[in-house]
Amino acid sequence: MKIGIIGRPQAGKSTLFQLLTNHQPASGNKAQVAVGKVPDPRIEVLTKIQQTRKVTYATIDFWDVPGFLPGQNAGSFLQTVSDVDALVVVVRAFESDIVPSYNGIQPYTDFNDIQQELLVADWSLLETRMERIAKQRMKNPKAADELGILEKCQATLEQDLPLRQLTLDEEEEKALRTYDFMTRKPLIVVVNLDEEQMRSDSYPQKEELEQELARLNLPLIKVSAQIETEINELDGEDAKVFLEELGLEDTGIARLARTVYQHLGLMSFFTVGETEVRAWTIKIGTAAKQAAGKIHSDIERGFIRAEVVAYDDLVACGSTQVAKEKGRFRLEGKEYIVQDGDVITFRFNV
Ligand SMILES: Nc1nc2c(ncn2[C@@H]2O[C@H](COP(=O)(O)OP(=O)(O)O)[C@@H](O)[C@H]2O)c(=O)[nH]1
Ligand SMILES: [Mg+2]
Numbered sequence: 001m002k003i004g005i006i007g008r009p010q011a012g013k014s015t016l017f018q019l020l021t022n023h024q025p026a027s028g029n030k031a032q033v034a035v036g037k038v039p040d041p042r043i044e045v046l047t048k049i050q051q052t053r054k055v056t057y058a059t060i061d062f063w064d065v066p067g068f069l070p071g072q073n074a075g076s077f078l079q080t081v082s083d084v085d086a087l088v089v090v091v092r093a094f095e096s097d098i099v100p101s102y103n104g105i106q107p108y109t110d111f112n113d114i115q116q117e118l119l120v121a122d123w124s125l126l127e128t129r130m131e132r133i134a135k136q137r138m139k140n141p142k143a144a145d146e147l148g149i150l151e152k153c154q155a156t157l158e159q160d161l162p163l164r165q166l167t168l169d170e171e172e173e174k175a176l177r178t179y180d181f182m183t184r185k186p187l188i189v190v191v192n193l194d195e196e197q198m199r200s201d202s203y204p205q206k207e208e209l210e211q212e213l214a215r216l217n218l219p220l221i222k223v224s225a226q227i228e229t230e231i232n233e234l235d236g237e238d239a240k241v242f243l244e245e246l247g248l249e250d251t252g253i254a255r256l257a258r259t260v261y262q263h264l265g266l267m268s269f270f271t272v273g274e275t276e277v278r279a280w281t282i283k284i285g286t287a288a289k290q291a292a293g294k295i296h297s298d299i300e301r302g303f304i305r306a307e308v309v310a311y312d313d314l315v316a317c318g319s320t321q322v323a324k325e326k327g328r329f330r331l332e333g334k335e336y337i338v339q340d341g342d343v344i345t346f347r348f349n350v
Helices: 013-021 041-050 074-081 107-136 143-158 170-177 195-200 206-216 225-232 236-245 252-263 288-295 297-301 311-317 320-325
Strands: 002-006 032-037 054-056 059-064 086-092 187-192 220-223 266-272 276-283 303-310 330-332 342-348
Touching: 002 013, 002 074, 013 032, 013 059, 013 086, 013 187, 013 225, 013 252, 041 054, 041 266, 041 276, 041 311, 074 107, 086 107, 086 252, 107 143, 107 206, 143 170, 187 206, 187 252, 195 225, 206 220, 220 252, 225 236, 225 252, 252 266, 276 288, 288 297, 288 303, 288 342, 297 303, 297 342, 303 311, 311 320, 311 342
Parallel strands: 002 059, 002 086, 054 276, 086 187, 187 220, 266 342
Antiparallel strands: 032 059, 266 276, 303 330, 303 342
């Protein structure tokens, strides 16, 4: 899975990128990609139970995209993110070291500029497609259907609404997937606060930003990239105290990863072997056989059954041995819909 981090220059994108990936951001104006692990405290618990040393977290590829300035570099910015699965828009609320390219601290306006740019990009993509299809209408029997879907898109964009807002049936959804519309991509907004704003829960344009995101049904996450960077250097206990003092349950990175998962309809299952505990990412609603394919296509092809224990059951038992003795493992067939936190052993033959 690929996620693009976008926003104005100096919003804190690279700082966030570094937090998410532990990767040094590139200087200059080049997009950069690195892998971030998805924090999941359940993995640590499983590792203790199983006494394994090797741990593999689920991962996400993050793109640190060069800053966007309205009316200046939309082309390169859009190209970089045309194939990501989701967008994280970082808007700046912290007030220190204001740079000349900022006309004041205005996170709502900054979000809106990007939103408008994405809408314009989709509008022009839509026009091109509609013209092309209108020409094919005589020859291509499917063109009329497609034109119908595009007209729905047009009506949505005309109301200044992102295409995400458009409810489509499965067929239409499929037809649209090939287009790479920008405003169809899931989007999450991160507002980057300083410590004082975090404590007081107030910052410029807060109300406008919250209202707009509520209207668009988009999640908003409050983060302080700088504090997070400091917390990142503390050990577990100190970090916890620091977070509590700020009234936060968890690091911004963990909250961001969770929101990404929720918003994209993703979940994790685990495999727990003698040498390795590992998290795997699948879409909610995935059947056991397809989930097996995440691990290896041979396991999917030769699928016999899945031996499943729920995470909570396994933890309550304290070990896989006890869970087995107590009959907590279930045998499930290929149609079984995998649940979040399932610990699975796949049986297969090749
Ligand atoms: N005070 C404060 N400064 C920050 C915060 N996040 C980033 N910065 C600083 O703002 C500047 C720009 O951050 P950077 O991540 O490079 O922004 P980018 O241009 O969006 O990639 C750097 O000097 C960061 O150290 C924050 O939460 N609070
Ligand atoms: Mg940067």
